[in-house]
Amino acid sequence: MKKILLLCIAVIMGAAFVVAGCGSNDTAKESSASGSGGEKVLKVATSADFAPFEFQGENDTDYQGFDMDLIRAIGKEMGTKVEINNISFDGLIPALQTGNIDAVITGMSINEEREKEVAFSDPYYESGLTIIVKADNNSINSFNDLQGKKIAVQIGTTGAEEAKKIPNAQVKELNSSADTFLELKAGNVDAVVNDKPVNAYYMTKNSDNSVKRVGEQLTSENYGIAVKKDNTKLVQEINDALKKLKENGEYNKIYKKWFGTEPSNN
Numbered sequence: 586m587k588k589i590l591l592l593c594i595a596v597i598m599g600a601a602f603v604v605a606g607c608g609s610n611d612t613a614k615e616s617s618a619s620g621s622g623g624e625k626v627l628k629v630a631t632s633a634d635f636a637p638f639e640f641q642g643e644n645d646t647d648y649q650g651f652d653m654d655l656i657r658a659i660g661k662e663m664g665t666k667v668e669i670n671n672i673s674f675d676g677l678i679p680a681l682q683t684g685n686i687d688a689v690i691t692g693m694s695i696n697e698e699r700e701k702e703v704a705f706s707d708p709y710y711e712s713g714l715t716i717i718v719k720a721d722n723n724s725i726n727s728f729n730d731l732q733g734k735k736i737a738v739q740i741g742t743t744g745a746e747e748a749k750k751i752p753n754a755q756v757k758e759l760n761s762s763a764d765t766f767l768e769l770k771a772g773n774v775d776a777v778v779n780d781k782p783v784n785a786y787y788m789t790k791n792s793d794n795s796v797k798r799v800g801e802q803l804t805s806e807n808y809g810i811a812v813k814k815d816n817t818k819l820v821q822e823i824n825d826a827l828k829k830l831k832e833n834g835e836y837n838k839i840y841k842k843w844f845g846t847e848p849s850n851n
C-alpha cells in the first residue's frame with residue numbers, strides 16, 4: 586500500500602515536472618522573441634538531409650554536420666541557446682517569413698531570387714554544383730551532354746533551377762538528395778545535379794563505386810545563413826559571431842572536422 590502511494594506521488598511529481606518544463610521553455614522562447622530577460626533561444630531550422638552539412642545518423646539524437654556545429658558555435662558567441670528544427674527544404678523560407686523560426690542554416694546558396702525574400706549573413710562556405718552519373722555511363726561527360734536526359738534534383742534547390750534550364754531534359758524533383766542518389770542507382774534517371782561537397786561526401790562515405798562525378802563544376806555558389814528580411818539586428822549579430830569564430834580559429838576547427846583540410850579561403 587505504502588509502495589503504491591509512493592509510486593503515485595512519484596508519478597504526479599513527474600507529471601508536474603514535465604508541465605513546468607514545457608512552461609518555462611515557452612517563456613524562454615517568448616523572451617527571445619521580445620528580447621527581454623530570461624534565457625534567449627535562437628530558433629533555427631534546417632533540412633537535415635544534406636550530409637556533411639546537416640543530417641541525423643541512425644543512432645544520433647542530435648543533428649550533426651558542419652552547419653550544425655557552426656550554428657551552435659554562433660549561438661554560443663551570441664550567448665543564446667540554439668534550438669534546431671527539421672523542416673523540408675522547400676518549407677524553410679516560408680517558415681522564416683511566418684516568423685515561426687529565427688534563422689535557417691541548411692547549405693543554402695545566396696542568390697538574387699532568395700534575397701528578395703530573406704536576408705542573408707555573410708557567406709560562410711564556397712560551393713557549386715556538380716553532376717554525378719553511374720560509373721558505367723560513357724555518354725554523359727559534361728553539362729551539355731545532359732540535354733534530353735533524365736535528371737534527379739532536390740526540390741527547391743539551385744540544382745533544380747539549373748537542371749530546368751537544360752533543353753529537353755526531364756527533371757525529377759525529389760524531397761532529398763538521398764532520394765536523388767537512390768533514383769540514380771535504381772537506373773530511373775541518368776544523372777544527379779547537386780552540391781559538390783554533398784556529392785563528394787556521399788561517394789566517399791558510402792565507398793560507392795557504382796557512381797562517378799563527371800565534368801566541371803557548373804556554378805560557383807556561397808552558402809549563407811538566412812533570417813527574416815527585416816531582421817537586420819540578427820544578421821549583424823550572426824555576422825559578428827561568424828567573424829569572431831574565423832578569427833579565433835573555431836571556424837577552421839569545425840571546417841577541418843568535416844572536410845579534413847583547412848579552408849583555402851573563407
Ligand code: ARG
Pocket residue numbers: 631632633634635639674691692693694695739741742743744762780806
Ligand atoms: N545549395 C543548394 C541551394 O541552396 C542546395 C541546398 C540544399 N540543402 C539541404 N539542406 N537540403 O539550393
